[in-house]
Amino acid sequence: MIEIDNLTRRYGDAIAVDAVNMTVETGTITVIVGTSGSGKSTLLRMINRLEEPSSGEVRINGQSTTAMTPHLLRRRIGYAIQGHGLFPHHSVARNIGAVPRLLGWPKDRIAARVDELLDLFSMPPGEFRDRYPAELSGGQQQRVGVARALASRPDLLLMDEPFGALDPIIRARAQDDLLRIQRHLGSTVILVTHDMEEAIRLGDRVAVLDAGKLVQYAPPAQIIAAPANDFVAQMLGEVDRPLRLLSLIPVSEIVEPGEAQGPPIEAGQSLREALSACLWSGRDALPVAQGGRVTLAAIRARAEHPT
Numbered sequence: 001m002i003e004i005d006n007l008t009r010r011y012g013d014a015i016a017v018d019a020v021n022m023t024v025e026t027g028t029i030t031v032i033v034g035t036s037g038s039g040k041s042t043l044l045r046m047i048n049r050l051e052e053p054s055s056g057e058v059r060i061n062g063q064s065t066t067a068m069t070p071h072l073l074r075r076r077i078g079y080a081i082q083g084h085g086l087f088p089h090h091s092v093a094r095n096i097g098a099v100p101r102l103l104g105w106p107k108d109r110i111a112a113r114v115d116e117l118l119d120l121f122s123m124p125p126g127e128f129r130d131r132y133p134a135e136l137s138g139g140q141q142q143r144v145g146v147a148r149a150l151a152s153r154p155d156l157l158l159m160d161e162p163f164g165a166l167d168p169i170i171r172a173r174a175q176d177d178l179l180r181i182q183r184h185l186g187s188t189v190i191l192v193t194h195d196m197e198e199a200i201r202l203g204d205r206v207a208v209l210d211a212g213k214l215v216q217y218a219p220p221a222q223i224i225a226a227p228a229n230d231f232v233a234q235m236l237g238e239v240d241r242p243l244r245l246l247s248l249i250p251v252s253e254i255v256e257p258g259e260a261q262g263p264p265i266e267a268g269q270s271l272r273e274a275l276s277a278c279l280w281s282g283r284d285a286l287p288v289a290q291g292g293r294v295t296l297a298a299i300r301a302r303a304e305h306p307t
């Protein structure tokens with residue numbers, strides 16, 4: 001568990017992060033979202049002490065980070081940034097193995113870990129381990145950056161706009177990769193983005209920052225259904241709120257007995273996908289592969305503003 005306790009960072013008279021309190025559960029993804037200059041990166045960088053707090057503290061599993069040597073702390077915490085920050089003159093394998101090497105792992109253990117991570121990120125080791133960053137696409141470089149951050153099995157992975165530079169299709173794939181790998185490894189992830197869509201897609205909990213203050217910290221469904229103030233509502237974009245809400249609810253929640261025509265939808269797919277299938281095919285109900293049906297009327301009822 002990561003406890004952020006009254007964490008504050010001042011630069012002269014300006015307050016970049018203003019008395020933030022939040023608790024991050026082990027094995028979850030927390031996304032910090034806010035507009036430019038809201039203090040997201042500063043908050044993230046105080047967790048691994050790339051920035052020192054002006055006041056307050058961070059505790060990892062009950063232990064205050066102020067008591068730890070910064071560079072030793074940083075070896076325990078993975079850190080991935082936009083533009084990946086790979087060493088250009090080191091091979092992919094050497095880049096991924098950087099922290100395990102610092103930790104003194106034996107060579108064969110590092111090599112096995114590099115191959116395991118490349119496999120996990122769908123980059124065949126035989127093809128990729130000896131390449132240099134310049135011989136990779138932007139998306140592949142990004143994956144190597146995240147693989148490097150995960151290499152030593154850190155307790156915690158901090159990610160600062162890791163997918164910011166990617167085009168929308170590669171970005172969606174990178175997000176899926178992260179979700180899959182996080183579930184597989186059970187890592188605790190804290191990720192910074194300015195994109196609310198990304199926050200809702202990835203976060204078990206979403207922390208909204210405005211001018212250094214934490215204005216809401218809640219699961220995505222709650223942020224959408226009950227934004228804490230106008231700023232959060234604005235970040236969500238009023239027009240898309242019903243669709244965002246539907247994207248979080250599986251078909252299984254509103255499946256009902258009965259028949260429907262046409263190709264079936266899976267119970268695990270989202271109501272947003274079901275709505276899209278209804279609109280595209282002009283039908284007002286879809287059969288569900290696991291039995292029963294889902295109707296347009298029931299989807300509409302779930303998209304209405306919660307009272």
Ligand SMILES: Nc1ncnc2c1ncn2[C@@H]1O[C@H](COP(=O)(O)OP(=O)(O)OP(=O)(O)O)[C@@H](O)[C@H]1O
Pocket residue numbers: 011015016034035036037038039040041042043194
């Ligand atoms: N080293 C510094 N010296 C002075 N002010 C700083 C410093 N670093 C950050 N700031 C200020 O602190 C505030 C928060 O910056 P921070 O980089 O944390 O914001 P951010 O939300 O990550 O923004 P962005 O999305 O643009 O990266 C900004 O007003 C910034 O100008």
